[in-house]
Amino acid sequence: MIKHLVIVLLLLTAVTGRAQTPKRALDSITKVERDSIRKAEFLQNIGVGYFPTKYWNFDLRHLVKFNQFEGFRTGVGGITNEAFSEKYRVNGYVVYGFKDKEVKYSIGGGVRLHEGSGTWLNATYTDDLQETGSSGFLTDKRFFTFFEPRLLNIDLFHRKITKSLSLEHRISNHLLSETEVAVSRINPTYNYNFDLNGELFNTFALSTATVSLQWSPFSQFEMVDKRVDEVVDGFPKFTLQYTKGFADVFNADFNFGKVDFRTIHQFSLGEDSITNLTLVGGLAGGEIPLTHLYHAYPNNINKDTILQRFSVAGLNSFETMYFNEFFSDRFMTFQFKHFLRPFNISDWFKPQLVLISRHALGNMRSRDRHIGIPFETLEQLYSESGFEINKLIFGFGLSFAYRYGSYHLPVFEDNFAFKFTFNLSL
CATH class of the missing domain: 2.40.160 (Porin)
Incomplete structure (x- = not known):
């Protein structure tokens, strides 16, 4: 009986302690968790070559490249993210080759069917x-x-x-x-x-x-x-x-x-x-x-x-x-x-x-x-x-x-x- 009572008291102490945690402390914990999630999402995007912003993820592959025909090739491109829409997306890029002096580009979009x-x-x-x-x-x-x-x-x-x-x-x-x-x-x-x-x-x-x-x-x-x-x-x-x-x-x-x-x-x-x-x-x-x-x-x-x-x-x-x-x-x-x-x-x-x-x-x-x-x-x-x-x-x-x-x-x-x-x- 004493053993069970001790367990109940410990549980009540834990619950009460949680309930009495100051609101500022809870807000601080929530902020840390939210920041951790954002950091993980940012690193995940960088890992596959995207620099994320609010609605648009810039494609790092198009920043600078070099080959024997175009010389240096540079430009900008990317794709919309889920904050823009979970059902629709728009993507594209435009680049310029300094040796062949030509512009190349792509534009596209998608719709999620299922x-x-x-x-x-x-x-x-x-x-x-x-x-x-x-x-x-x-x-x-x-x-x-x-x-x-x-x-x-x-x-x-x-x-x-x-x-x-x-x-x-x-x-x-x-x-x-x-x-x-x-x-x-x-x-x-x-x-x-x-x-x-x-x-x-x-x-x-x-x-x-x-x-x-x-x-x-x-x-x-x-x-x-x-x-x-x-x-x-x-x-x-x-x-x-x-x-x-x-x-x-x-x-x-x-x-x-x-x-x-x-x-x-x-x-x-x-x-x-x-x-x-x-x-x-x-x-x-x-x-x-x-x-x-x-x-x-x-x-x-x-x-x-x-x-x-x-x-x-x-x-x-x-x-x-x-x-x-x-x-x-x-x-x-x-x-x-x-x-x-x-x-x-x-x-x-x-x-x-x-x-x-x-x-x-x-x-x-x-x-x-x-x-x-x-x-x-x-x-x-x-x-x-x-x-x-x-x-x-x-x-x-x-x-x-x-x-x-x-x-x-x-x-x-x-x-x-x-x-x-x-x-x-x-």
């Missing part, structure tokens, strides 16, 4: 440049770094004016989808003609439909503030995308089809020791110009010496493969990266060694259709291996790679790539 499945219908108009031979996935998450390493050295772009409608839909927590229909006008910025049955095209119109699926069967999700968030990043992940080009639809020129696939697997071999495996493949057929075929993400400048080629290593690019050296209408790349446990030299100096091996295969039918751009294909296995030492100072490190096998070059030093890395991301 909150539970994250279904959005979007419309976009874009007039901008795109790297020839690049291929992305609609369902890719937004990834932000201070700058994109490969972009510094790219010189082969085509101008792309696109009107598109897209539908984002979460089929399940583990399966995301995005479907897009688009009409584009393509104008290569370099000397190129596409030969189709004796007719030469140096500009062309495309009408395409694209379906993209991303499956993350081993990730774990939770509902946070009416939004499904991935709380455990599980592997492997799979992405599949199909694109169909229709001739004579909105005066388009070509019929073609493309299938793109990617799988990423990552596993830990101990504390802070991670192995990452990435397999990417693509298959294109039909009447398809070089602009929409594949390169293998090369990142080596066409210069004579190692020091002249010294630049920034990419995240998943072939560091010894020269820009515009290879193109394919069917290709496959495999990358192995092993992150060793960081060297705990001091509290502020913890460099990390990364072992890397990359391989590529490819081929192309009807190479003679592509006039004006000399290139090779990848019928035999392309191989490079090397290492990175990251986080030496302020996020900077060093990268070394060596090209060997079937595409080993006769001049010995041309097979080497020595660069610095930058891995500080928000």
Whole structure:
């Protein structure tokens, strides 16, 4: 009985103490909690490249960039946030290239059709440049770094004016989808003609439909503030995308089809020791110009010496493969990266060694259709291996790679790539 009475008295004391907490103290606690929530939201936005304001989140990706065609490229852009509306959004950007002296821009908007499945219908108009031979996935998450390493050295772009409608839909927590229909006008910025049955095209119109699926069967999700968030990043992940080009639809020129696939697997071999495996493949057929075929993400400048080629290593690019050296209408790349446990030299100096091996295969039918751009294909296995030492100072490190096998070059030093890395991301 005494034991129970003591428990009751303790509970009453706790409740009374809470009830007698001064209002100022409660207001102070509430303010601290509110400030903590705002700080967390601010850091979350910065982490994906947005600077949030009351109704508009500025897109940090458009502030400053550099490439070989535009030189410095700067501008402003962003997207409305939930304070503006939870059902509607407006996005866009405008940028200017100081070398080509051209303005590029995009404007778009979306309406939410279903909150539970994250279904959005979007419309976009874009007039901008795109790297020839690049291929992305609609369902890719937004990834932000201070700058994109490969972009510094790219010189082969085509101008792309696109009107598109897209539908984002979460089929399940583990399966995301995005479907897009688009009409584009393509104008290569370099000397190129596409030969189709004796007719030469140096500009062309495309009408395409694209379906993209991303499956993350081993990730774990939770509902946070009416939004499904991935709380455990599980592997492997799979992405599949199909694109169909229709001739004579909105005066388009070509019929073609493309299938793109990617799988990423990552596993830990101990504390802070991670192995990452990435397999990417693509298959294109039909009447398809070089602009929409594949390169293998090369990142080596066409210069004579190692020091002249010294630049920034990419995240998943072939560091010894020269820009515009290879193109394919069917290709496959495999990358192995092993992150060793960081060297705990001091509290502020913890460099990390990364072992890397990359391989590529490819081929192309009807190479003679592509006039004006000399290139090779990848019928035999392309191989490079090397290492990175990251986080030496302020996020900077060093990268070394060596090209060997079937595409080993006769001049010995041309097979080497020595660069610095930058891995500080928000």
